[in-house]
Amino acid sequence: MKTITLGRDGDQPFKIKGIGVSHIHATVTIDDFGRWTLADNNSANGTYVRDEVTGDLIRVSDKGQTISQMSFVVLGSDTAAGCSFYANQLTNPGNFVNEYLYMRNKKLEFDKEEEKVARNAKWVRLSIFILMLLFTVGSIIYQIFDDSHESMNVMLWGFRGLSLLTTGAMTFYDAQGKRSKIIKKRNKFNQCPNPECHRKLSGGEIDNLICGRCQKL
Secondary structure (H helix, E strand, C coil): CEEEEECCCCCCCCCCCCCCCCCCCEEEEECCCCCEEEEECCCCCCEEEECCCCCCEEEECCCCEEECCCCEEEECCCCCCCEEEEHHHHCCCCCCHHHHHHHHHHHHHHHHHHHHHHHHHHHHHHHHHHHHHHHHHHHHHHHHHCCCHHHHHHHHHHHHHHHHHHHHHHHHCCHHHHHHHHHHHHHHHCECCCCCCCCECCHHHHHCCCCCCCCCC
């Protein structure tokens, strides 16, 4: 069994300077079966692990929580006042290849989600256009054979119904809102893996497996 203390006075293989991190903030235990457990040490500002689905930070208690080597750990906060890193840095410090590959895979997942939203929005617009086209052609044909005021009323109410249908469809499938949620979630997975950096990375930096500021892999 191996135990690693995390904090400004911890024995983790990198320096922690953030004033929001306690001297002995948390502990990671790796048992003989390779299972990792993270436990808070009653720190002032808390210990967190990022949820791999939502990207939200989940607070860890002093009872401990099972994590993996690719778990994103946050001590205090993910700003310069705290410290954030992938657990892999505790046993493989200074080498960020696995972290960048993980982030690139997450980026590809979000790219696919955005493409799906754009594709579905296109089909919604196309379906509405086809309905309006069919109704317009049908209305013209109907008017040719019946030029009474009744045909004009049918067209008027028909266009009102289509307008309402269009508004409802675009409201129901809010492509811009869905895309904004994806971007918001994407931003939770793009922080530089270097514990000393705390910088949000661009898509290009993730694709190139390098941070433009700290220039480290």
